[in-house]
Amino acid sequence: MAIHELAVNAVKYGALSSPEGHVTVVWHVEDRDGAQCLRIEWTETGIPVIAHAPRRSGFGTELLTQTVPYQLRGTSTLTFKPGGLQCIIELPAKGVLQ
Template sequence: MPVLSLAPRRSGFGTELLTQTVPYQLRGTTTLTFKPGGLQCTIELPAKELLQ
């Protein structure tokens, strides 16, 4: 498995989907952390919004 040393220089469609669409459509937050072993993505969604 390749080891990542840095975050990408540009963001692509997937990154934009996570960082723009999740907050806008789902009122959530997304945190992207680039680690040597790969990407860690944390998505938090408000339960109140999802249950309506």
């Protein structure tokens, strides 16, 4: 659901709403304190209108910042920067990757 929200927002407001925009998704598994962690990095670039974080948070932001930690025992960070944004989601790999 989190990836779906990122994709929908990219089409509506972000990088995929502009011919100059790009989305890069990278994922890998890391060892953290003896356990495996799935790290997903979603990066949007080429967004001409983004200069700072939105003033209000919508459903997608709430999903990423509250649902990921609560339901998946993970973390997520959204970083808005001029021309783009980056979202990093980290989840315990056990139960996610099989």
